Amino acid sequence: MFVPGRRWTYLALLPLLAGALARLWHWGHDRPLWLDEQMIAINVRDGGGFRGLAGPLLHHQSAPLGWLWAERAALLAFGDGERVLRAQPLLFSLATLVLVWLVVRTWFGPAGAVTAALLFGFAPSLVQYAAEAKQYSADAFCALALLALAARAVTRPRWTPAWWLAAAAAAWLSMDAILLTPGLAAVLVGAVWRRDGWRAAARAAYFAPVWLAAAGTHYLVALRYTTGEPHLRPWWQRRGGFPDGSLASWLAHRPAGLAADPLHLPEGPATAGFWLLVLAGLAVLLARRTALGLLLAAPLATAAVLGAAHAVPLAGRLAIWLLPPLFLAAAAAVEALASATARARVPATAGLAVLATGLALVPQIRYAAQPPRLADGVDDRAGMAWLEAEHRPGDLVLVSVSSIPAVRWYSSMDRLRPGRFVRPVPPGPACSPGDLPDALAGRRRVLAYSGTLTNPATPAVLQARLAEQGRIVERRAFHDGVGWLVDLHPPASPAPTLPRLKTSCLQLSAFGWR
Template identity: 40%
Template structure:
């Protein structure tokens, strides 16, 4: 069967633009950063069976995603290109699904707006080149939304249609925690809309999803739910204030629109509050426009966003940053419907040969969508910022200079970098500068004692933004006190990469006090 060209296919232009943005970010081949290193060490160092259960380094990811990554690593190695291939494909897949949805349900203006929203999404661009599962959250949630809308528009779906839908939801459950969160909303809409037409046929295949969820929970998710580490990590971020009353809760919900506009939506930082509220106004109008087309469409799109708030109020999933990525497909589809409805009102006004309120409102909606998306297009098309520090090169440089018997001192913030790129740098210790109170003796270990018995010491670290840099600065000074720096690597303004020849104990100057981890 051939596919005839439509005006909606103009959305192929932003699709190609989006693919170019994703591939450009992927092609930078940047070193893995801390979060990537921690999950990548699980993928590299564990086999398929060992990925079942609690992961190391306080990490969590869907089992299907972990196994897919492990398969790629087994076949092609651990280069950054390999590790980031699945996230890239998922991001491109999200774009393709957005184009297909626009082609099926929207006109040219709506389809272009929908695909452009995805193509310029800061979350989609970032996670298309990051060894994390969030790109898969976008893909599987978008696929689940599209599959739900296809099912909803069928007058009398057969049993096999419901079996297929629940099967898609089951696979999404194994591969994406975000899609798992969206499934209850999609399922309620599917069952609610299909009950009169299909009765138990709409519900019975639920057992397919339940089996997949049960297996996933027992194998992986139960180690994530209620995690003390994650609870401490997120704190109150993404949740309403404790013991908030109705007024405080409403204020939090309103303020959350700006927070989500910053991340994960990545809207223009100029007048962010106004831009965010206008954007969410368009989302509301888009949900209404979708409901005008088919009531269940509007309920589906609005339901995903509302459910995100429900989970945050219940303190189950924070509505913040990457934890809110799963609501974005519904948001972007709603923007497409808003732009499409506006364009249709303008066309109706032109055909009627008179200006009326509907035409003016439609023109305003289309212009507002364009005004919000245009700065994103310009910003995303601009030059890419490259990380100032190259930890990959720094650790490999040190590994090339390492000799048997050398001591390596590594800042705690960089232990995963060394473990990933240069695990041969052993023996290793992690010093933390711990100066005693004035006049008190050192309760830790003086650096002179740490290096006792070694002829050479290799020192490495890259303090992360927001972390104390004092240990790194002190190590530089103390290195000169206990030995002679014979090699220095220049791999970024904050990176410490030193090779030190240790002097005899009698020739060492006093050095700092450290705790060794």
């Protein structure tokens, strides 16, 4: 499977360069931070400095400590703008494309190289997280780097110490790298043992304590505070990350779930074709280059076991570390097809396979070329600017629960306090009808804001309850976010009828600043 670079292999540079431009375009668009980014950014800016980032994180967040420290260093050096916070993810994503080129020009001929470049260059998840202040681009880079170095170490044992050192460094930049390393190490040491005997295998494992020390120290210093968040387990279970019933049924549905996210493949033949390529590529590699096939299969097996054990979700962005082995396996299948057709003197077949791959990726290419969209459909930056501009002494500020991070990140806490956060709930013990009138007592005006729609009923319920207390002077839309300015002096008007909402009562709570 390892072939020397050929002149036509340089065609792979075209989709890689296009993918790099798409990432720069999305990063330069400077869209406002969305909810998850805000919660990470608050920790980086307000979480107690470098030492504070090693403890429990605000808003139940989790991220590798090395990655958080790099974000903190960038913020101190260049300020807390959106582009600064997203610079590290961008650099990791661009480095991934460079590494893809170094890998494919060594592993594949033109057909496999171009296929891999198309997949890595335009994968929506890789483009998206290159321009978000989240750690997932580092996960993809570390997964690819460890795979590439392990493949090199299998054939050149002198690279084994470098692989262990890289795994130790990756353990501080990516939690997924910690999960990935044991399976790759087992394949690496096993391949050396099979070829050169147990003494050589022992030498290959000699630097394993370096990785164990790095991963163990990271866990003791920081990760023990951020793993196993109980409130996230049901969330991921509802989205297919964990089995909810039959394990066999869950495993059978994982290809479709992963195709939807993080692969973002169009439904139909494209999805089926991709998984056929992956299976064919793994089969070819296991037959021809067994160690390489096992290296690509190991992360998939690890992810399935961890997901089945309810330890790490096998779905969505937390499965992004599986993209490198999946993409490389698919490229290996196209490369095998190219080799077979070349021997049969039907070279056009390989070109057709690459063309079919490119056509299947048309939606992904279109996504990369379009202006970036707001991740959750809300412009909290504009919403908070409006709140600041409209705020007067004595106003009460009400915000939805999901908007608390936006207030903390984009606004002045001292200026907007005192405030309340609100959530719609069914009428009953959780809600007292007098909460809102009591909170408004002595106030002249109310400023309210509903951002990310974690509960779709929030805007309608909030508007209806506010209309009972006064006159809505202004209603301002910030894409899917909504702001209201309410004058409490005019007599309250009859409340608008709520359109078939199961939740029609507001629960008010004081701000919790963690």
